[in-house]
Amino acid sequence: MKRKSSHTAPDKTIGRPVGSKREDTIARILDSALACFTSHGYASTKFKDIAVGANITSAAIYQYFDSKPALYIAVVDHIYQDIYPRFQQAIESSTRLKERIRNLVEAMVSLHEQSPLKSGFLSSIPLETQRHETLKEIFSHRENEMRALQARIFEDAIKNGEINPEWKVDNLVMMFFGSMSGMANYQLSVEGTSLRQAADIYLSMMELHLLR
Known part of the structure; x- marks a missing residue:
């Protein structure tokens, strides 16, 4: 048996x-x-x-x-794999800052319209890294190709004499991408608002006061 x-x-x-x-x-x-x-x-x-x-x-x-930090970073990388080629194409499509900025804004607005979750997640990263030491430590040791790509447009613009050379690149990156992220977050929380229209207004202001 x-x-x-x-x-x-x-x-x-x-x-x-x-x-x-x-x-x-x-x-x-x-x-x-x-x-x-x-x-x-x-x-x-x-x-x-x-x-x-x-x-x-x-x-x-x-x-x-x-771990949860490993999963969080995986989400970041997953989104970057999607948006990095978009940003790269927007930058390489022209050598002039005005056109590059317009192309980047279009890429960011399109991403927000196609996937509001990705847009919202990306805009929350700076705050989350400040709140959680584990994330802050991880990000501090990572090579940030996205950050280098963002800086490149303003580095080139300063070399080409398109913007004030006394302005620091880090502050220019914060001004542009911080403003776009803030508008995206606001649009997610306030009904009846349009990121695309807000971005058009923002571009008009930049062209009047920032770009030479």
Whole structure:
């Protein structure tokens, strides 16, 4: 008489669903994490909330991301993979600051219209890194290609004599990208507002007072 095995069949609900690929599961986790981080903030986001949106268990997330900071950074990188080529194309399409700024604004507004969650998440990064030492430490040791790309347009403009050479590049980056992020956040929270129209007004003001 054969002895009955003491092992039980594995729970099929744990981990990725049957038939799905690893990449599909990671994509669902990242999409759910993006929604949770944007809606609830870094501190209030729990793996169990992300798991619900990704249709997996909380424990299964650890098969792909060993901590919440690692998952947060993965979301950042995932978004950058999408927007970096857009920004790069906007900058390389011209050598003049005026056209570059207009192209960048169009890229940022289009991103916001296509994916408000991504826009909202990106604008929250500076605040989250100041609130949480773990994130601040991680970002301080990362090479930031996006930041270098942002700085490049103003570095080139100063060399070409298009803007005041006494203005620091870091402050120019803060002025431009900080303003766009702030407007995007405001539009998300106030009904009836239009980021596209606000951006047009902003561009008109810049061309009057900033660009030579």
